[in-house]
Amino acid sequence: MVTLFAIGILIFAWKLARLAIRAAWGITKGVLYVIGIPILLIGMFAAGLATLAVVLLVFALLAAFLWPLLKGASGT
Numbered sequence: 001m002v003t004l005f006a007i008g009i010l011i012f013a014w015k016l017a018r019l020a021i022r023a024a025w026g027i028t029k030g031v032l033y034v035i036g037i038p039i040l041l042i043g044m045f046a047a048g049l050a051t052l053a054v055v056l057l058v059f060a061l062l063a064a065f066l067w068p069l070l071k072g073a074s075g076t
Helices: 002-046 050-074
Strands: none
16 A cells, blocks of 8 residues: 555656646746847847848747647647
8 A cells, every 4th residue: 555655656746847847848938938039139139130130030920920820730
């Protein structure tokens, strides 16, 4: 009985660790998309790399709008 309890605790700890890593990764992606990428683009624009900043902005916008559509289309 104690062995089953120990195995259950190990499985629970493993699943909880996976959930924590996935949550941390999701929060990191959100912070980068909301704060990091706009600051990078503003810095590039201020440094005189406006041409490259505009191209990256266009790619980022295309990715942001097309990714959910492509992700939803592949799931059906």
